[in-house]
Amino acid sequence: MKTPIDPIAGIRSGDRHTIQSIWTDLFPAVRKWVKDCGGTEDDAKDVFQDALMVIYDKSGSPGFQLTSKFSTYFLGICRNLVGNLFQKRYRRDVTLSEDLKSIAEEPIDYVAKDRKKLMDNARKQLGQDCQQVLDLFFQGISMVEIAAKLGFASEGYAKRRKHQCKERLVDLVRSQPGFEELLYN
Numbered sequence: 001m002k003t004p005i006d007p008i009a010g011i012r013s014g015d016r017h018t019i020q021s022i023w024t025d026l027f028p029a030v031r032k033w034v035k036d037c038g039g040t041e042d043d044a045k046d047v048f049q050d051a052l053m054v055i056y057d058k059s060g061s062p063g064f065q066l067t068s069k070f071s072t073y074f075l076g077i078c079r080n081l082v083g084n085l086f087q088k089r090y091r092r093d094v095t096l097s098e099d100l101k102s103i104a105e106e107p108i109d110y111v112a113k114d115r116k117k118l119m120d121n122a123r124k125q126l127g128q129d130c131q132q133v134l135d136l137f138f139q140g141i142s143m144v145e146i147a148a149k150l151g152f153a154s155e156g157y158a159k160r161r162k163h164q165c166k167e168r169l170v171d172l173v174r175s176q177p178g179f180e181e182l183l184y185n
Contacts, residue, residue, distance in 0.1 A: 007070045008059045011052055019052065026071060030078045037086045047085065051077045114178065122172035130165035137162050 010018025027048055034044040054077050058064055066073060123131060129150070136146045147158035 007074075008055060008066060011055055012059055022052075022074065023048070026074055026078075029075060030082075033079060033082045034085075037082060039082075039086070043085065047078055047081045050081050054081075118173060118176045118178065122169055122176055125172050126165065126169060129161075130168060133158070133162050133165050134169065 007018055007022055009015075011022075027044070030048050030051075031041065031044040034040070034047060051074055055074065123134075126134070132150060133146060136149065137143075141149070143155045143158045143162070146152070146162070147155050150158070152158045152161065
């Protein structure tokens with residue numbers, strides 16, 4: 001890596017040479033991660049810029065000390081940002097029992113309709129407790145809030161319960177007649 005001796009100082013001072021050097025050395029890896037996740041060149045540029053801002057902010061905190069190579073630190077931040085970007089982009093904030101209102105407006109997708117029916121049938125076989133845990137989870141409610149709403153003893157128990165319920169739901173979906181056929185459509 002050809003980045004100057006103290007890239008963090010260069011970022012904090014807005015030194016163009018430092019930022020260009022970081023770009024030249026590290027942007028190709030960021031672009032590859034983003035494209036591997038289905039993103040665009042613009043997404044990669046956004047991630048790169050956000051990583052610079054994270055470093056700028058964190059390095060201004062009292063007690064900040066870089067304990068690894070700069071490239072390792074920078075790419076670690078980028079990797080987290082890429083994960084967050086696509087988790088937010090593709091996350092579904094709907095409950096399992098919510099109707100697909102757009103089906104009436106769009107051409108009927110029979111495979112999607114069958115998959116939803118399969119999922120709903122499996123969901124109905126879950127206990128009420130599991131249905132509540134999963135509904136709250138898929139609504140984006142934190143595990144702490146789920147524990148409080150459902151009267152669980154701790155966040156840890158709520159996490160374990162969610163994991164057990166998801167595993168049970170997956171098993172039920174896989175055992176449904178027609179699962180194999182829908183899997184390959």
